[in-house]
Amino acid sequence: MESADREKSPGSTREAAAPVQLLTPDGRRVEHPEYSIDVSPEELRGLYRDMVLARRVDAEGVTLQRQGELALWPSLLGQEAAQVGSARAVLDGDHVFPSYRDHGVALCRGVDPLALLAMFRGVSNGGWDPEDHGFHLYTLVIGSQTLHATGYAMGMAKDGAHGAAVVYFGDGATSQGDVSEAFNFAAVYDAPVVFFCQNNQWAISEPTEKQSRVPLYRRADGFGLPGVRVDGNDVLACLAVTRAAMQRARCGQGPTLVEAFTYRMGAHTTSDDPTRYRDSAEVAHWAAKDPIARLRTHLLDTAHADQAFLDEVDHTADQAGQRLRALVRSMPAPDPHAIFDHVYADGHSLVDEERAQFARYEASFAETGGN
Ligand SMILES: Cc1ncc(C[n+]2csc(CCOP(=O)(O)OP(=O)(O)O)c2C)c(N)n1
Numbered sequence: 615m616e617s618a619d620r621e622k623s624p625g626s627t628r629e630a631a632a633p634v635q636l637l638t639p640d641g642r643r644v645e646h647p648e649y650s651i652d653v654s655p656e657e658l659r660g661l662y663r664d665m666v667l668a669r670r671v672d673a674e675g676v677t678l679q680r681q682g683e684l685a686l687w688p689s690l691l692g693q694e695a696a697q698v699g700s701a702r703a704v705l706d707g708d709h710v711f712p713s714y715r716d717h718g719v720a721l722c723r724g725v726d727p728l729a730l731l732a733m734f735r736g737v738s739n740g741g742w743d744p745e746d747h748g749f750h751l752y753t754l755v756i757g758s759q760t761l762h763a764t765g766y767a768m769g770m771a772k773d774g775a776h777g778a779a780v781v782y783f784g785d786g787a788t789s790q791g792d793v794s795e796a797f798n799f800a801a802v803y804d805a806p807v808v809f810f811c812q813n814n815q816w817a818i819s820e821p822t823e824k825q826s827r828v829p830l831y832r833r834a835d836g837f838g839l840p841g842v843r844v845d846g847n848d849v850l851a852c853l854a855v856t857r858a859a860m861q862r863a864r865c866g867q868g869p870t871l872v873e874a875f876t877y878r879m880g881a882h883t884t885s886d887d888p889t890r891y892r893d894s895a896e897v898a899h900w901a902a903k904d905p906i907a908r909l910r911t912h913l914l915d916t917a918h919a920d921q922a923f924l925d926e927v928d929h930t931a932d933q934a935g936q937r938l939r940a941l942v943r944s945m946p947a948p949d950p951h952a953i954f955d956h957v958y959a960d961g962h963s964l965v966d967e968e969r970a971q972f973a974r975y976e977a978s979f980a981e982t983g984g985n
């Protein structure tokens with residue numbers, strides 16, 4: 615087993631600056647010369663509520679999959695601060711391009727978590743209308759959404775829109791050519807886009823040191839855009855850094871790469887067993903940096919919240935979980951033929967052929983009495 619803090623190993627060529635931090639793992643508020651932020655007690659409580667709700671929805675996703683109600687679920691456990699902090703820097707008029715585990719971002723943008731669960735149940739073809747919340751569709755083709763976001767941002771700039779785009783991707787995605795192309799396009803065209811990389815240390819079973827010889831935020835140097843590493847388990851730092859980057863983008867000062875240094879506490883997806891490739895000591899090391907626990911400690915230490923508030927948040931999250939569970943379990947199965955609808959706006963002979971073929975296949979069960 616390698617050291618839990620792998621990037622600090624002696625002789626490594628991957629030395630990195632200390633990540634931007636505003637809240638220490640033991641819940642102490644610290645200042646940063648470049649990223650000061652004024653957050654009211656009410657906003658702090660809101661961030662806490664968002665993170666607890668995100669964790670609860672996520673836990674429902676895992677459990678429902680285990681009970682056979684969902685086909686798959688990619689857990690965000692451990693990444694609540696990176697997602698909520700960055701998402702709360704998004705304003706109306708901005709556009710978010712997510713990956714596939716960004717449920718916390720979806721919640722903050724106002725997407726009903728039921729839509730996320732429906733997609734992973736396989737009863738919807740994609741989810742939601744991106745126009746409703748400026749929240750585009752989940753992307754499973756690793757890294758491709760960085761190009762979508764960059765192109766969209768270039769379009770926004772051409773239209774004279776005042777918003778910016780933010781795109782979420784992982785450490786593994788940085789090895790995709792698409793991501794390098796997006797960095798380059800964004801840099802040379804000064805596109806109003808923020809690249810928000812959640813470095814959760816793993817790309818399925820592949821550790822980050824197999825993705826890059828340099829810390830990921832330093833990739834930005836070669837493309838001529840600023841890169842910054844932020845403590846991804848510190849919701850305040852993620853908010854401050856993303857807010858600054860989005861503001862830069864909105865003001866026509868171009869793109870930024872933000873690397874949120876965090877950890878995937880759970881399995882890659884419910885199809886994965888991480889005990890096959892990583893040590894429990896590493897997971898324990900990161901559990902001590904839990905993003906929700908540190909904000910809870912801070913809230914209690916500063917008397918910005920009391921136990922009654924924490925209990926109410928837990929109760930609300932439980933109720934949300936129960937609502938989701940009941941609604942997911944009662945979702946009707948879609949008509950299997952619906953999969954052929956909407957492939958093209960107009961009809962297409964190939965789709966018609968496939969539809970007919972599927973109808974024959976289905977009819978064959980009736981003839982043989984099989985199932
Ligand atoms: C283009 C492409 N190649 C491979 C895959 C298979 N795949 C799915 S998730 C994943 C790992 C991605 O890791 P990372 O970018 O770190 O994101 P994380 O899952 O950790 O959030 C891979 C290789 C894919 N979906 N798309």
Ligand SMILES: [Mg+2]
Pocket residue numbers: 784785786812813814815816817818
């Ligand atoms: Mg990863």
